[in-house]
Amino acid sequence: MKIAILGAGVSGLALARTLGERGFPLADLTLFEADGVVGGLCRSKSVDGFTYDVSGGHILFSKDRAVMQWMKDCAGGDEAFVQRERHTKIRFGNRFVHYPFENGLGDLPEQPKFECLQGYVQAWHLRDKYATQAPGDFKGWIRWRFGDGIARHFMDPYNEKIWKRPLEEISSAWVAGRVPDAPIDDVLKAAIGVRTEGYTHQSIFFYPRRGGFQAITDGIASSLRERIRLSTPATDLVRARDGGWRVNGEPFDRVVSTLPLNALPEVVREMPADVAEAMRGLAYNSIATLLVALDRPAHPDLSWIYLPHHEQGPVNRVTYMSNYSPELAPAGKTSFLCEVTFPGGAPAPGPELEREAIAGIEGAGLLRREEILFVDRSVCRYAYIVYDHQLFARRGVALEWCATNGVVPLGRFGRYDYFNSDQCVIAARGVAEELLDRARVG
Ligand SMILES: Cc1cc2nc3c(=O)[nH]c(=O)nc-3n(C[C@H](O)[C@H](O)[C@H](O)COP(=O)(O)OP(=O)(O)OC[C@H]3O[C@@H](n4cnc5c(N)ncnc54)[C@H](O)[C@@H]3O)c2cc1C
Structure with a gap:
């Protein structure tokens, strides 16, 4: 079975390496990468002795210890990493406020502290007494969850900066499990100056000693070099009569795409117009x-x-x-x-x-x-x-097309899932198992 993997970010690389580790012949794998280097969003850059992560600061952490260890081992093992405690703050005027914000109300000046606490208690009371349902839009959700004060002093302006659109246009569905839910006692204690930690996930993280976060993807790629075609974008995908695909004219039995779903209509020939529209519309x-x-x-x-x-x-x-x-x-x-x-x-x-x-x-x-x-x-x-209100419908159309056309979607933008690199690796391992099963049957 010949497999084409489109994209050599952490998802494509982890898939190829896992397949190789589990006995799949590397000669039957080809990675197409548009860029001149591997890594995708995990890339780092060095200038005059200063190194940084090009898509924003990355840290290594995972709830899946085995996956995190695998990522470290690919990049030289524990010695090749430094361990750090996460110390994160919010800048509020000339003060540093503990993160998450609701666990840091005691660090605020008097008036905003009162407004934030008052709003938090009111919102908590409404949820507790009337069991109000979470609003479907993010702006309403912020008020329902945190109250007016925290909305005005932190959540609204911060999220407007990140999302660059009115918060009413964003669905509240994306926050499930992502925004910490502090017990009210912790928030009250924090407001009167008793430190409560709040969000402890990622309180310890790891980072490659040398080379930036890209050291991880370089490490994963190190045993795959001959299978990776750099500066070779997939530009033309055509469905073959036997159910396989031709990628840039070459035949493959399976295609795994880590390309942004938005970009697939540009490379797939003869995609139905409604599917292409759904993919292009993903925000x-x-x-x-x-x-x-x-x-x-x-x-x-x-x-x-x-x-x-x-x-x-x-x-x-x-x-x-x-x-x-x-x-x-x-x-x-x-x-x-x-x-x-x-x-x-x-x-x-x-x-x-x-x-x-x-x-x-x-x-x-x-x-x-x-x-x-x-x-x-x-x-x-x-x-x-961007989890706008159309995302779930559009993604549904996109993934349905992939499923019925033998394209396996993988990765952060490959599936439109809010994945960190460790979750990309976990998903890649799942896809590797499916492909190995198929190879055994085939
Ligand atoms: C601001 C920010 C902070 C983050 N912080 C963290 C963090 O702290 N920790 C963490 O673990 N994760 C973090 N992430 C998430 C992490 O970067 C991603 O989950 C991960 O890198 C996605 O990998 P991927 O392989 O799915 O996609 P990508 O990295 O996007 O890889 C896709 C690849 O496809 C290639 N490609 C595109 N078009 C074509 C084509 N036509 N043909 C061939 N190749 C093509 C691209 O060049 C790219 O290499 C962060 C992300 C951002 C944006």
Whole structure:
């Protein structure tokens, strides 16, 4: 059975490597990768001794310990990683507020603290007494869940920065299991100054000692080099009479696609118009990242900071990149990584981005302009899945077409699932099992 894997991000690579480890002949696998390097969203970049993750700061953590260990082992084992405690804050005026916000109300000035607490208690009371249903739109959900004060002081402005559209247009379905649900006692204690932790998932994380997060995908790819065709986009997919596919003219029995579903209509010949329309309509946001190289010998012990407010500029998150590993900056220097989203399909922000971003984080008191050595910029087109109200219907049409046409969709944008890299690996292992079963039967 000959298998084509479209895309050599972590999903495609993990699938190929797992198949190889479980006895599938590597000679029957071909990975098509449009880019000149592997890694996709996990790529990192080095400039003058400073390394950063091009699609935003990445950390390695997983609820699946075996998968996380596999990812580490592919990239040199435990010694090749540093372990870090996650120290995350929200910048609020000139204060640092504990994250998650509702567990940090005690860090706020008096008036916002009162408004946030009052709203939180009211919202809790309404849910508790009247068992009100969660609203279907994200804006309503925020109020239902957190109350007016937290909505106004944090959730609304922060989410408007990330999603770049009215929050009414976003479904609340995506938040299930993603936004921590703090017990009311913890929120009350936090408000009167008794520290409560809240969200403890990812409290410990790992990061490659050298090479940025890309060291993981480089490691996974290391045993597959001959099977990966770099700078070779899949441009033409044609269904063959025997049920297989021709990819760029070459015959394969199975195709696994990690390409964004949005891009499939551009490469598949003769896709029904309604399916193509559903795929193209799937909403996403892009990201621009700015590495800020600093002439600063040490950072405070922070992992990243959220900047929720519009007056803090366009950046929604600043990662203290060089804190992840000392190898990410030259000795005696440090770095920040700033993230700015923009709507998918829109042109990337122009040179004003750098000016506005630096002014914002300077105004937030995170750096002094004299410390900046240089700024380097990257852009990733497919970064965030946007859960608008049409997503589930459109994705349903897209995945149904894949299922009936023998294309196996895999990966964050390949299936339109809000996956981190470990979840991509878990999904790839599932697909590997299915393909191995099929190969045995075939
Ligand atoms: C801001 C941000 C922060 C994140 N933080 C974390 C984190 O802390 N930890 C974590 O584990 N995960 C994190 N993630 C998620 C993680 O980056 C993704 O889950 C993962 O990288 C997705 O991998 P993938 O292989 O599914 O897709 P991709 O990485 O998108 O790979 C798809 C590949 O297909 C290639 N391709 C596209 N078109 C074609 C074509 N026509 N032919 C051939 N190849 C093509 C692309 O070049 C790419 O290499 C984060 C993501 C973002 C955006």
